[in-house]
Amino acid sequence: MSAFRTVFHTVFRTVPAVLLIAALCTPASPALAEPVPVADPVPEKPIASPLTLTLEEFASFPRSEPIPPPSNDPRLVRHARINYLGELPDGSRRLYVNDLNGRLYLLGRDRQPQEYLDVAAAFAPDFVSGRGLGSGFGFTAFHPEFGRNGRFYTVHTEWGAALTTKTPDLPPQPGTRFHGVITEWTAADPRAGVFSGTRREVLRLGFSGQIHGIQQIDFNPGARPGDADYGLLYIAAGDGGRGASSDDPQNLAIPQGKLLRIDPAGTDGRKYGIPPANPFAGQEGRLGEIYAYGMRDPHRFSWDGDRILLGHIGEHAIEAVYDVGPGDNLGWSEREGSFVFDQADRCRLYTLPDDDARYGYTYPVAAYDHDPPPGHPCNADSGHAIVGGFVYRGDRLPLLSGTYLFGDIVDGQIFHATAAHLREGLGRAAIYQPRLVDAAGNAVTMRDLAGDTRVDLRFGRDARGELYVLSKANGRIWKVTRAAYAPAGVLPSLRRGLVAAYDFEHPLPGDPAREQDQGLSGTDLSLVNGGAAMRVEDGAYRGSAHALQTGQVEPATAGNDDWKAGVYAEPGVPTLRSFNAVAGATVMGWFKVRADGPAPDSNTADPADRYNAIGLAGVLTGTSQGHDVRALLELITVNGELKVVALARRVDGSASQTFAADLPWQRVLPRDQWVFLAATFDFDTGAMRLYRNGRPLDGSSTVAGDPWGVEGAPEPDLTSPTDPRGIKIGGSYPQNTREQNPCDCRMDGLLFLDRVAAPGEIRAQYELLRHR
Template sequence: MPKTLRCLIAAVLVTALCAPPAAAQADPTPVDDPIPEKPTASGLTLTLEEFASFPKTETTPEPTDTRLVRWARINYLGELPDGSRRLFVNDLNGKLYFLDQGRPREYLDVGAAFAPDFVSGRGLGSGFGFAAFHPEFARNGKFYTVHTEWGAALTTKTPDLTPQPGTRFHGVITEWTATDPKANVFSGTRREVLRLGFNGQIHGIQQIDFNPTARRGDKDYGLLYVAAGDGGRGSSSDDPQNLAIPQGKILRIDPAGTNGANGRYGIPAANPFAGQAGKLSEIYAYGMRDPHRFSWDPQAGNRLFLGHIGEHAIEAIYDVGAGDNLGWSEREGSFVFNKADRCHLYTLPDDDAQYGYTYPVAAYDHDPPPGHSCTSDSGHAVTGGFVYRGQKLPLLYGKYLFGDIVDGQVFFTVAAEMDERSGRRATIHKPRLVDTSGRQLTMADLAGSTRVDLRFGRDGAGELYVMSKANGKIWKITKAGWTPPDVLPTLRKDLVAAYDFEHPLPADPAQEQDQGLSGTNITLVNGGAAMRVADQAYRGSTYALQTRQVDPATAGNDDWKAGVYGADGVPTLRAFNGVKGATVMGWFKMLGDGPAPNSNTEDPADFFNAIGLAGVLSGNSQGHDVRALLELITVNGELRVVALARRVDGGASQTFAANKPWREVLPRDQWVFLAATFDFDTGTMKLYRNGRPLDGFYSVTGDPWGVEGDPEPDVTSATDPRGIKIGGSYPQNTREQNPCDCRMDGLMFLDRVAAPAEVWAQYELLRLR
């Protein structure tokens, strides 16, 4: 799907999602709390181990802003792309360091090289902002830096592209060529590549970088991305929307080319505005206030994620593509920015889709304390991070880690949820942070300051680092554990999805937040928040899920059920792709006799042949076919508790049915802990009641899963499941099928077979709480 079409679809969806219930209004209306949902506490626990400590540095000149008084203004950690495994770190006050076994060694003094024009003591982003090493550094010795100049430079040097009126600072990109790329101290030459002029001391050039996912021969290979802020003028001008100037844009240039404005860089032919009259050919994307940090996800389409610092209230992450317009300063996040009203953002207009703005895939707002002036800084600013694709921390895999610069809060989202086409922002989670002794702490604790000045880094293996300017230290994330409540420790790392019905999504109580690893939130269909009822399945439980058939006499889709469905699959459930086993377990209380009358026919004597409990759909499911399911179904003319699954999409299913009558397994008005395990490699299934195995039989003879005769492990289809269904089929609500008049709690979906001892221990863990 073309990017522009995706933007239009996303804009339509976001308009519907962000507007209040009475949003069919022609004019935008003010919003007091733009993003009511807040980052939620997660069971993911990250261990931070001190990695490096940097020497104290001073600004040039002495600062007039106390926020610049830091131990060391370290700004980024990266790895040289030459196979040497050397790490580099830049300090805004001027130094470029290489790390030797965690000890910083000065490689180059950028500040001294450009004295006396170099400035780092005016503005939070001034100084030596970033370094980017060419992907062929090992061969050509080239790397690039960006720094800030003032003083004589303002009269003796000229910006290459249109400067802002009243320019007071220059952002300068320099190419350095090392005589010996293997050396640990720089010696070589330099040349200026690009110079931009900014009116203010804030929102200059924040980052320059090469796409590390591009390979030789790719159109993106060797191209330099430049994140240029609005110079502080965006809130009072249209600079970010003006395609004739560079401010408020991400630029993309070829440092080896010559057809740029000054002949010292080139214009990539694939740039979205290349050759268009009145538009800068250098622009890759636009409509930005302060594009603070961007990074590429090495997988899943190599998407470019940007952390964008807001003006009034919104801190946002964007999925940025060529030609995208993030909307500033017409939009802040997915809201209208009104230059005349500094105290409110506004809902989107009805015709918003026509503008084609790109909206955030994740965002949070400032939530200033009571009494805080709406026109002053509330002390929040997002710093973009990275999607973890390393090999050492599987529980962190596929999660985008980012944070808040000021207070040092660390957040994550599930990268697969960060999809602008969905029109829904990804849920933001807050992991627990611990030191190597297991003591829980905050980044403020580690930094020794309430102003952390948080940044992130990534090495060549994809491992992640956090850093603080407050004390000039870097910590490496060395462990990722999972400590969700009410889950046996041995099951935690395989808990794909879990629902205790104590965690409604703050912005939409008709959704339940996943307490498992995947972040797959589910919808409470038809009944919404009313489906959470006060009941105690186990000690410590407060609410349970109520499912039921609402009106058996009327054909329709009014049954209360829960789940998630995606016609193209649900990427967050990818853990069930190509697996050897699965487990579904939870607490169930039957309230009716069942099965329910078939509301799809006019025959009052026609009843459904099953009662839906909980399961994972297959990769080609219409909302009924399953990969792994715990259910009651008619087997040989009699309703029984079963485990039912198919290994291959579209292939034959197998059913394992309990011998014991279903009313003995699930007595009316009594909570029972049920579990079903599915071993796709051996072709076996098991059922458990209150931790003990249930005797049973298979309904299909032979080898319906096709596991015989193949020496390789037999696994499920390598397709994304189309969702989860709970309390009935068709969670997309296109049909009523197999409704359950029952209550459920503590539902768990694992991507492996739980051992009998684990099923018993999980039951005991909750029963004895």
């Protein structure tokens, strides 16, 4: 019997008889559904991205050996167990890299590693790096005022005599076998190339296992003098391997399975201080050091502004990214990701109970699962473990701006997600997989670069925000030197926000009835009813060979045969998650109308009846039946007259607003002429705009007042945080159902952006294609 079932039946059996009879006489409440096993916890897989990252070799490190030599774990035998790259915060532009086997290196302008400090020698013979993947010299964090005070902090692992001669500062786990030790070092001369100075112990934790110890220590790089977070040290402490069989990560009286925050400077003679703003500071029975909890293996965390993004290694199936705030409970070991973890049944995860909200768990903002091969033992290593990374905020690679880069430790896959979508409450963000090339432009994988099937991937960042990729397999570091994203015919400044793009030159291999997305989301279109025949030889601009033909097939017969394109999923389309909770959107493309008005209404007996609209292109809402829209470019009847319009809903199921062009629609879209149309939607201000051939069209909103609800709080005003149910092109419904707005049209170069394109960008996009 599963653990949650055992609890349920135990509670039921112990209810007093009187209360039980009363309960039976009380009108029944709706029964709560019991969690059920989940076959595929995260069905959506990382999406192939058109983004290309160039990795150029930056530095290589000397071979190192674990201490003592590992007895039976070949994963510990690496060329050099380099674990992180950062930059000294002293303006010298020197980089630092630590090796788990004990040495701290500095890199100068020549990129040659010079030994700065031998941590292993300093703590011999108690230092250990040859037992467990996380053992050894794990991390270094330089105080933000290192250039003045010379202070930096390290974490390393001890065993042997240390277990009996030294006492942990906080409650250790039973059967402690290893200590994780944080040390403060003070350099006599911060400018020196080799350390000379003093040290003192700051914090010692006891772990029962050789895995999931202290994984990272760090300072908030965005905090400034005077800020509450300035100079506070964050400590990612794993569960010591006990989380799957105990409640340690949920126990607020112990430090294991927690993100801790301390003041390493100490107060009143103590080795360190507890920030009074910590969520449990001063609470009896709870450690004031705890910042957040419920963690198995919090492997890497980083800041983007004032928020923490954490890569969390799962037990059974889930590798996850969390948006962590003070007091958050990530749920382990009662939850793995957004699923129930049952200690009595570790081979399966379960759906959440109906009353899950009462527990207040924090769930992942992005996740992927293991997908082991058939017959793989459930308790065996499936070769997947997330490594958290960084949001790019540098200046050299603008196409990467606002992108969170992370990956998988074992196989070296690199992923990216949009940082703005990695927020609690927005659901799981889409994960993309970029193409990697070397300095010569040759396509590579991290396994190629590392020369090994086990990459042992890590990330680093310098003070200017530039990103680096590390591999223990061969002890090398590569710098991300270029981010290229160049779908044909797209203005460079539009590419970063380009969720989807279709030029109708890219049929899906093996399925010509589908069109490949050239945007960032990988949302492929279905060419409904007409299939490959809908690609016609009629490009809208120089260099384009094909356009999309849509239209009514049998005007006199009601039926689901109209040619249109789109994608639709009632639960929402995860690849379109970029349109969740956004402040703006843009739809643009080339259109050629081949009729004098709306199509005949095939649902009535009167051949003179016509529909009241002509569908062009748009994004659906998260609750759409196939017609309600988040952002749409279309022709509809306004006050009895057909108009070119931008139409949108900000909040699912709420009121829509329409902005109609003043010009007669035939002047905007003359028959059989290619015209470049664009519509922008500013959900924060309530403004919409239309453009024809790069020039704004005069027009007006058709609904008085504030239908979008943008007045007053909250700010900014965003769309609903729900996955759009699809994209529709050439009609009302992207699915093959009764059509209401067929369009006898040709379309080309369709672009869907998750932001408001500037007037200059729209003009430049038109000019770019017109003159190609």
